[in-house]
Amino acid sequence: MCGGVRTESAQFKQEVIPVKKKRTYRAKEINSVSVTKVVEGRKGQKAVVGIDVGKEDLSLMLRWDDGTYVGPWHAKNITEIRTVVEFLASLAHRRKLIVAMEPTGTYGDPLRYALTQAGLDVHRVQGKAAHDYAEIFDGVPSQHDCKDAGVVADLAALGKSAPWPYDAESMEDQERTYWVQRLDAAQQMAQVWTGRLEGALARHWPELTRVLKLGSISLLKMLAHYGGPAELAADGEAAERLAEWGRTLLPAEKIAAVLASARETVGIPPGKYERQWLQECANELLAAKRTKQKAKRELKRLSERSPVLGRLAAAVGYATASVLWVYLGGPQSYHCGKAYRKAMGLNLKERSSGRYKGQLRITKRGPGAVRRWMYLASMRLLQEPEVRRWFEAKKARDAGRGGKAMVGVMRKLAVALHLVAVNGVAFDAAKMFPGKPLKQKSPSARARQKGLGATPFKLNQ
Helix, strand or coil: ECCCEEECCCCHCCCCCCEEEEECCCCEEHHHCCHHHHHHCCCCCCCEEEEEEECCEEEEEEEEEEEEEEEEEEECCCCHHHHHHHHHHHHCCCCCEEEECCCCCCCCCHHHHHHCCCCCHHHHCCCHHHHHHHHHHCCCCCCHHHHHHHHHHHHCCCCCCCCCCCCCCHHHHHHHHHHHHHHHHHHHHHHHHHHHHHHHHHHCCCCCCCCCCCCCCHHHHHHHHCCHHHHHHHHHHHHHHHHHHHHCCCCCCHHHHHHHHHHHHHCCCCCHHHHHHHHHHHHHHHHHHHHHHHHHHHHHHHHHHCHHHHHHHHHHHHHHHHHHHHHHCCCCCCCCCHHHHHCCCEEEECEEEEEEECCEEEEECCCCHHHHHHHHHHHHHHCCHHHHHHHHHHHHHHHCHHHHHHHHHHHHHHHHHHHHHHHCCCCHHHHCCCCCCCCCCCCCCCHHHHHCCCCCCCCCC
């Protein structure tokens, strides 16, 4: 009894792993384990093996169908993968065996490939599920490799896993993945060099970015050639060079303004190495932009072969559509738009308790590249009047902060993309924010007598 309430005795509590035993999770080397002893008295019984994959090590735990455990075992990643596969293949002889893993980046791909080649049934357990289940597993909120292997095995045995064989990509998919990786890497490098160049110009030539956009090709070619305002002002043919670089996009008025800013700048005159740094920043940013342009051309060529990618590209462009396809797969593989949005990490979470009301935030559990490119696509969508109207109204409700409004546009766009891909309809930004729903007409008295106006569900029922 505790406070007048009868508590459950400790002997009736089920412990999946007996944590009272010392060194419960001490692992044996996989080479020292005999399969014959492990399967003794277990003829034909189903089993699940959970594997925790690290950069250097593998931890394995076997769970029999009756809930008992054997292990953990330890093996070296890469060097002992063949040993692990041979051990599991022997264990799977004349029995149903599931080998469950967590998605751990690329460290587990060689093992997953080897297991698939050996004909073993490979499953995936989500990392968030394993994290949340840790304390339920043995009553201790700790996480380490050997315990995680047991957690993965237990979740797979409970049906909380999905088949995860290694499927080789087609040549077209490999090419698309290659150009998406080049594009995303170039985009990130462009952001890095843009920030560095902006800081250097703020010190040595602050007026320039008020005349030309920071990322304009004319500005970058000018800086790569001259390196500083004094060198530009001293060149008598500077106006002709600028006109050649800018062509029709750089009128004579802007050329005159650039030359005037070079002569009258209040910036600190750059030294030899500071000028060299400005040139290198401009050259690196030019290279990143050229890589992005080439990658976008190639992705457009590849996407034109697919009707689904073509419809997605009409909404967000070929680059973003390809990024979504590579990281998430086709939208048609998701049963609804909310599931597709969840895969992007754009579903909401809340932490509230009692009087404390937490804020809604996105989970960010999907690939980060997907959210980066969805953000860029949503920024472009703000040019649409209907989208802009909703964005400004939401921003006003949030005291002038536009972060949540932008996330709202991204979430709406994710569901719209699924609808476009699955139903084959054309994308229409105006339908993302259709306005308030129309009021339903109240039923007539005769309709209420016949029950036609009754609601399908009432709280009192």
